[in-house]
Amino acid sequence: MKRLEVLRELAHQNNKKILIWVFDGIGGLPHPDKGGKTELEVAQTPHLDAFAQRASTGRTMAYGPGITPGSGPGHLALFGYPNDQLQIGRGVLEVLGSEVCFHRGQRVEGFALQPGDLAARGNYATHEDRDGVHVITNRRAHKPKTEETERLSLRLSEQIQIDGVEVFIFPGMEHRFGVVLRGAGLQEGLTETDPQVEGAPEPACEATRPEAAAAAAAVNAFVAGAKAALQGAGSRATTVLLRGIAERPAIPTLPELYGVRAGAVAAYPMYRGIANLVGFDVLGAPKTHREELETLKAHYNDYDLFYFHIKETDSVAHLGDFDGKVGVFEAVDPIFGEALALGWDAVVVTGDHCTPSVLMEHSWHPIPTAIWYPACLADDSPKLTERHCARGTLGDIEARHMIPLLMAATGKLLKYGA
Amino acid sequence: MKRLEVLRELAHQNNKKILIWVFDGIGGLPHPDKGGKTELEVAQTPHLDAFAQRASTGRTMAYGPGITPGSGPGHLALFGYPNDQLQIGRGVLEVLGSEVCFHRGQRVEGFALQPGDLAARGNYATHEDRDGVHVITNRRAHKPKTEETERLSLRLSEQIQIDGVEVFIFPGMEHRFGVVLRGAGLQEGLTETDPQVEGAPEPACEATRPEAAAAAAAVNAFVAGAKAALQGAGSRATTVLLRGIAERPAIPTLPELYGVRAGAVAAYPMYRGIANLVGFDVLGAPKTHREELETLKAHYNDYDLFYFHIKETDSVAHLGDFDGKVGVFEAVDPIFGEALALGWDAVVVTGDHCTPSVLMEHSWHPIPTAIWYPACLADDSPKLTERHCARGTLGDIEARHMIPLLMAATGKLLKYGA
Numbered sequence: 001m002k003r004l005e006v007l008r009e010l011a012h013q014n015n016k017k018i019l020i021w022v023f024d025g026i027g028g029l030p031h032p033d034k035g036g037k038t039e040l041e042v043a044q045t046p047h048l049d050a051f052a053q054r055a056s057t058g059r060t061m062a063y064g065p066g067i068t069p070g071s072g073p074g075h076l077a078l079f080g081y082p083n084d085q086l087q088i089g090r091g092v093l094e095v096l097g098s099e100v101c102f103h104r105g106q107r108v109e110g111f112a113l114q115p116g117d118l119a120a121r122g123n124y125a126t127h128e129d130r131d132g133v134h135v136i137t138n139r140r141a142h143k144p145k146t147e148e149t150e151r152l153s154l155r156l157s158e159q160i161q162i163d164g165v166e167v168f169i170f171p172g173m174e175h176r177f178g179v180v181l182r183g184a185g186l187q188e189g190l191t192e193t194d195p196q197v198e199g200a201p202e203p204a205c206e207a208t209r210p211e212a213a214a215a216a217a218a219v220n221a222f223v224a225g226a227k228a229a230l231q232g233a234g235s236r237a238t239t240v241l242l243r244g245i246a247e248r249p250a251i252p253t254l255p256e257l258y259g260v261r262a263g264a265v266a267a268y269p270m271y272r273g274i275a276n277l278v279g280f281d282v283l284g285a286p287k288t289h290r291e292e293l294e295t296l297k298a299h300y301n302d303y304d305l306f307y308f309h310i311k312e313t314d315s316v317a318h319l320g321d322f323d324g325k326v327g328v329f330e331a332v333d334p335i336f337g338e339a340l341a342l343g344w345d346a347v348v349v350t351g352d353h354c355t356p357s358v359l360m361e362h363s364w365h366p367i368p369t370a371i372w373y374p375a376c377l378a379d380d381s382p383k384l385t386e387r388h389c390a391r392g393t394l395g396d397i398e399a400r401h402m403i404p405l406l407m408a409a410t411g412k413l414l415k416y417g418a
Numbered sequence: 419m420k421r422l423e424v425l426r427e428l429a430h431q432n433n434k435k436i437l438i439w440v441f442d443g444i445g446g447l448p449h450p451d452k453g454g455k456t457e458l459e460v461a462q463t464p465h466l467d468a469f470a471q472r473a474s475t476g477r478t479m480a481y482g483p484g485i486t487p488g489s490g491p492g493h494l495a496l497f498g499y500p501n502d503q504l505q506i507g508r509g510v511l512e513v514l515g516s517e518v519c520f521h522r523g524q525r526v527e528g529f530a531l532q533p534g535d536l537a538a539r540g541n542y543a544t545h546e547d548r549d550g551v552h553v554i555t556n557r558r559a560h561k562p563k564t565e566e567t568e569r570l571s572l573r574l575s576e577q578i579q580i581d582g583v584e585v586f587i588f589p590g591m592e593h594r595f596g597v598v599l600r601g602a603g604l605q606e607g608l609t610e611t612d613p614q615v616e617g618a619p620e621p622a623c624e625a626t627r628p629e630a631a632a633a634a635a636a637v638n639a640f641v642a643g644a645k646a647a648l649q650g651a652g653s654r655a656t657t658v659l660l661r662g663i664a665e666r667p668a669i670p671t672l673p674e675l676y677g678v679r680a681g682a683v684a685a686y687p688m689y690r691g692i693a694n695l696v697g698f699d700v701l702g703a704p705k706t707h708r709e710e711l712e713t714l715k716a717h718y719n720d721y722d723l724f725y726f727h728i729k730e731t732d733s734v735a736h737l738g739d740f741d742g743k744v745g746v747f748e749a750v751d752p753i754f755g756e757a758l759a760l761g762w763d764a765v766v767v768t769g770d771h772c773t774p775s776v777l778m779e780h781s782w783h784p785i786p787t788a789i790w791y792p793a794c795l796a797d798d799s800p801k802l803t804e805r806h807c808a809r810g811t812l813g814d815i816e817a818r819h820m821i822p823l824l825m826a827a828t829g830k831l832l833k834y835g836a
Contacts, residue, residue, distance in 0.1 A: 375447055375777055377804055393808040397483050404484030408782040415780055417488035417511035
């Protein structure tokens with residue numbers, strides 16, 4: 001946080017315009033059937049190529065080598081708030097990165113974490129009642145399938161009733177889920193209900209400070225309700241274990257830190273939610289890339305800092321569809337060209353993480369990135385690719401430095417010390 | 419500080435000789451009228467070229483991407499003491515980086531911060547007296563011009579009288595200035611007099627520990643004196659707000675850490691002051707590059723670690739004089755050659771920050787650097803330039819690692835652990 005305080009002090013307002021263009025899961029890996037080329041190397045993208053030739057290329061890392069970021073942590077790092085600096089609760093990260101949310105037995109779209117919400121990360125687990133003591137016998141409920149977890153989560157959202165508290169459930173992979181409790185006066189300062197070892201009694205949630213007493217009661221009511229709901233559900237899951245129970249973090253937003261007017265263009269709810277968390281106004285309701293472009297154009301005059309998100313590069317890579325990812329780059333390329341033509345003082349093309357289609361998953365590889373501004377040191381990269389970016393003049397930098405770099409590039413950061 | 423303690427433990431004394439050659443503001447950017455080349459790319463510097471060909475090239479960053487270091491923070495990072503590690507007060511940084519100092523209505527040269535000095539960062543500000551309550555109405559006195567700030571600072575230094583305390587004022591850009599109070603028993607542990615928001619009452623300075631009571635009284639006397647001096651000064655500034663009030667930091671000096679004998683060759687007062695702060699003996703009184711070389715030669719046998727500073731690369735770049743900066747590199751090149759010929763066990767050529775002449779200001783770009791020692795891994799850079807250094811074998815490193823690297827290169831750092 002101390003670095004953010006320095007940045008806040010150096011911030012300087014002007015009308016210069018910045019575009020952060022995110023291809024979700026941008027980076028890939030060579031495919032043996034494609035001449036050993038990556039998706040970015042194969043894609044025919046004249047507008048991106050021309051941009052890369054004017055730009056300084058390099059790579060960003062969200063959490064350093066070996067750490068594969070989820071979408072929540074990846075975007076937080078890109079926006080300058082890596083979680084290892086800020087101590088954002090695991091529950092909050094889980095919820096920010098979830099694409100499915102159940103509320104009162106219904107799937108809901110566009111969930112946004114609000115101030116005062118309490119978020120937790122959960123495990124479905126198995127317990128036994130031994131003379132009234134609930135002993136955890138399997139902390140992961142014998143690893144249910146993801147579909148079973150989705151079914152259980154829907155059921156919990158339908159059946160659990162807590163006075164004055166709304167419950168939102170976010171099913172994850174296998175035994176994992178997220179939960180949000182929303183109600184007046186729910187404050188953090190709570191112990192976890194996960195004993196961490198099997199064969200141990202299930203602990204109740206306790207308040208570590210008096211203000212959190214109502215929240216502890218709500219958490220314990222949630223666990224009791226989950227136990228009741230799981231009876232007769234046809235699963236080895238019989239209880240839930242909650243960890244990382246915390247409020248929405250009080251992040252100093254980008255407008256607060258830099259005095260910028262920040263606008264986000266994204267089609268998918270979770271990216272809209274993350275952008276909202278860090279202070280972007282979330283614009284319009286675009287569904288297609290073309291609609292995203294029109295949204296950007298419509299609000300171009302109203303903001304200094306834009307975040308523009310393309311989801312499908314990630315989605316198709318998760319399916320192992322190398323050609324599909326190439327196709328998304330090629331289809332978006334003219335849209336990118338039109339967006340560029342609006343006129344900018346600094347533009348970066350980057351990602352929140354890599355999703356190589358040969359892996360069908362997010363990966364830990366550094367994120368190919370190209371940044372242009374009038375005073376950038378352009379290199380001789382003919383194209384934005386993993387291999388060119390590995391040798392560019394931007395070098396390898398932590399993703400959290402990207403926003404300060406864009407601010408410096410546009411005269412929005414003053415000198416540090418005389 | 420923990421890393422410094424490790425370094426102190428590993429330090430090993432020998433007679434190997436190290437030269438740190440600093441071109442102030444070394445790095446530049448391509449100029450459209452110069453075939454897209456930078457100052458370093460254009461300059462004809464046979465001695466520097468030959469050195470780069472034997473060296474490992476790379477780049478250093480003082481505070482990471484996007485942060486433009488002032489001369490004080492930039493040099494502290496290069497000497498191994500980046501301010502984000504050490505919590506040096508903002509007042510101290512301001513004063514260390516200032517080129518103008520007023521004392522008793524006179525401009526003084528060669529101000530050196532002494533142990534026991536109390537330094538603060540100041541704003542000229544505007545206030546209103548509302549029934550005896552001083553309310554801050556503009557925290558920056560409506561942004562006076564820099565010349566007005568210089569005039570006001572001279573006036574304050576002339577008029578403010580505090581018993582047993584000497585006052586030094588350092589005018590900065592627009593509303594900013596630095597102040598040093600020098601007197602017996604002035605200890606840190608003080609609250610700030612800046613309410614941080616406009617429309618709030620101006621707080622008095624208070625001691626947060628009993629030992630700081632005399633200092634709090636001196637600070638409040640300074641503010642009262644400033645208010646009186648600003649009356650009739652023909653400015654919208656009517657008071658001053660002080661932040662970051664602290665003593666000269668108790669930095670473990672380079673001689674203390676490494677057991678080296680450290681000698682500094684610099685012509686300009688502020689670089690001599692910073693070198694003094696970290697434990698260099700400041701040598702002679704050279705005014706020209708040739709006199710700097712003669713100073714180095716005269717003391718060559720007396721020290722193990724030399725800092726050699728060339729100021730003009732920065733000065734001419736601040737004027738936007740591309741050819742002038744090229745000319746300084748070319749004029750200094752034979753001096754560098756003569757200095758090299760003295761014989762060294764490790765030499766680094768680097769900067770404290772970049773000052774591209776096309777920007778006419780310090781910048782945030784990584785600092786081109788070449789280091790030579792017998793066991794360095796030379797790369798194929800034909801010349802020390804921004805673009806070659808972006809791909810050199812040194813890589814991109816934090817500036818604070820340069821001193822340890824030089825110590826290791828000369829056998830002055832032992833193995834860490836068995």
